[in-house]
Amino acid sequence: MESCCAVGRCGPRRPGWPDRPDQVLTSVTLRLENNSRMYLSTTATRKLFAWSLNGILLSFAVYYAFYKLGSQTKDVIRLDASVAGFSYRKVAELRRPTLLTSTIADKWKASTWTAQNLHEHLGNVSAYRQLGDPVFITFHDNKPLEPFVKGKWSDFNRKVNVSVPSVFSGKGEKERKDTYLYFSQNIGQLKPQFLSDVQPIKDLVLNDYGVQINLWIGRQGITTYTHYDATYNFFVQIEGEKRFTLFPPSTEMYLYPCLHPHYGHSQIRNLTDIDKTKFPKSSSDVKGIDVVLRSGDMLVLPPFWYHRVETLKSSVSVNVWNDAPEYLLMDEIYRKPIPLELDWELSKRALMTRLYIHMLAQRLELVSDELVENLFLTRYYPLHGFNPKDADLAVSSLAREEMSDICSSVNWNEHAQKFSGAADRGLREIIPLFSKIADTSIRILLLGNYIEHLANTCIGTERVYSFLEQCQRTGLS
Numbered sequence: 001m002e003s004c005c006a007v008g009r010c011g012p013r014r015p016g017w018p019d020r021p022d023q024v025l026t027s028v029t030l031r032l033e034n035n036s037r038m039y040l041s042t043t044a045t046r047k048l049f050a051w052s053l054n055g056i057l058l059s060f061a062v063y064y065a066f067y068k069l070g071s072q073t074k075d076v077i078r079l080d081a082s083v084a085g086f087s088y089r090k091v092a093e094l095r096r097p098t099l100l101t102s103t104i105a106d107k108w109k110a111s112t113w114t115a116q117n118l119h120e121h122l123g124n125v126s127a128y129r130q131l132g133d134p135v136f137i138t139f140h141d142n143k144p145l146e147p148f149v150k151g152k153w154s155d156f157n158r159k160v161n162v163s164v165p166s167v168f169s170g171k172g173e174k175e176r177k178d179t180y181l182y183f184s185q186n187i188g189q190l191k192p193q194f195l196s197d198v199q200p201i202k203d204l205v206l207n208d209y210g211v212q213i214n215l216w217i218g219r220q221g222i223t224t225y226t227h228y229d230a231t232y233n234f235f236v237q238i239e240g241e242k243r244f245t246l247f248p249p250s251t252e253m254y255l256y257p258c259l260h261p262h263y264g265h266s267q268i269r270n271l272t273d274i275d276k277t278k279f280p281k282s283s284s285d286v287k288g289i290d291v292v293l294r295s296g297d298m299l300v301l302p303p304f305w306y307h308r309v310e311t312l313k314s315s316v317s318v319n320v321w322n323d324a325p326e327y328l329l330m331d332e333i334y335r336k337p338i339p340l341e342l343d344w345e346l347s348k349r350a351l352m353t354r355l356y357i358h359m360l361a362q363r364l365e366l367v368s369d370e371l372v373e374n375l376f377l378t379r380y381y382p383l384h385g386f387n388p389k390d391a392d393l394a395v396s397s398l399a400r401e402e403m404s405d406i407c408s409s410v411n412w413n414e415h416a417q418k419f420s421g422a423a424d425r426g427l428r429e430i431i432p433l434f435s436k437i438a439d440t441s442i443r444i445l446l447l448g449n450y451i452e453h454l455a456n457t458c459i460g461t462e463r464v465y466s467f468l469e470q471c472q473r474t475g476l477s
């Protein structure tokens with residue numbers, strides 16, 4: 001059976017951007033400084049960078065500088081991007097959040113965008129609207145909602161047609177003070193002029209696939225909730241101010257399941273005062289790194305870093321997403337066949353899936369029981385098991401009985417002997433791909449997504465919760 005990609009994969013999906021300029025690589029010459037005024041940019045160092053064309057030496061120096069600065073300050077690293085030979089790619093590939101000034105975006109016509117001139121060029125825009133709540137979690141348009149979720153799309157997203165000044169004033173179709181409007185759109189879908197206003201851009205285009213440029217317009221108070229993206233992100237503040245709060249991929253964020261419209265986002269609403277009964281694996285607060293972006297600043301945000309973004313002053317921003325290599329790897333993994341047949345009876349499919357997950361974890365030197373327990377307790381339990389009366393998920397009692405019967409009646413050893421050959425053939429295809437994901441936290445995150453995908457594809461959306469619940473209750477080994 002070929003696996004399909006019904007489940008959200010490595011992070012909020014991005015539609016492709018059709019017109020991509022070619023990329024050009026430049027050698028690296030950097031001037032580094034950080035908030036606390038610790039300079040690496042002594043004259044000697046700069047001369048060394050400027051004179052030397054030795055890539056290895058330069059890379060070593062840059063790595064060393066990031067290591068030194070990163071270990072001595074909690075602040076994000078700051079660099080001046082105007083130095084000759086500066087490379088956006090090198091900085092992005094170091095995967096450390098970095099704030100750049102004097103960037104290529106200073107040359108954009110877009111750097112002169114204001115609410116007024118954008119209004120003249122854009123006319124009315126289709127903005128997301130929320131009443132009473134400035135925190136935006138999803139930006140989806142009319143995607144079919146999985147049967148797994150109790151809500152309707154209207155609970156998650158509403159859009160209204162408004163002018164740019166209305167987006168800033170919050171006065172959309174209703175004159176309510178607590179109306180929050182947020183405009184976020186792929187620039188490729190706007191008039192061609194918008195793309196020409198963000199030229200030159202080739203230095204920010206790292207791949208010849210999966211690149212998207214977006215425009216964000218919103219008023220003070222609007223907040224994009226904590227989530228990760230499977231993309232390198234060059235985020236340019238054109239007007240106003242935004243505060244990014246950043247968390248490394250190793251942070252336990254209690255993500256929404258992949259089948260939930262909020263997937264890729266944290267379920268924890270208040271990271272500074274965490275409810276330990278609902279989210280027991282967290283410490284009582286999770287401290288992020290705050291970075292304030294002002295007009296002309298560019299944040300280089302690495303893939304899989306969690307970020308929460310608050311608009312401090314009414315804001316216009318443009319960003320460039322480039323799919324991370326992990327995104328491509330997962331694409332390849334999701335296309336590999338899963339070694340079972342969909343016309344097998346349910347119990348056989350469930351047992352095979354369970355065995356497959358167990359062997360997959362083992363081959364990646366992880367303890368399968370811990371992996372599945374963690375997946376269930378962090379993504380699923382808080383949404384349903386914690387408070388079934390107020391639950392967000394549609395979990396049927398029939399599915400729970402079915403899964404409980406299957407898992408309690410089986411002789412695992414006999415089953416494992418029978419199917420391990422087939423499982424082994426499937427795993428030989430995907431283990432080398434998972435092994436290429438160097439960062440352990442990212443690998444475990446994406447493995448969790450893949451396990452959800454296996455359960456969804458092989459056993460059915462409405463049984464995913466009960467399947468994982470039973471696996472964590474009975475264990476897999």
Ligand SMILES: O=C(O)CCC(=O)C(=O)O
Nearest residue numbers: 216224229233235309319
């Ligand atoms: O600016 C925002 O509100 C959100 C930006 C964001 O999440 C991103 O660029 O990935």
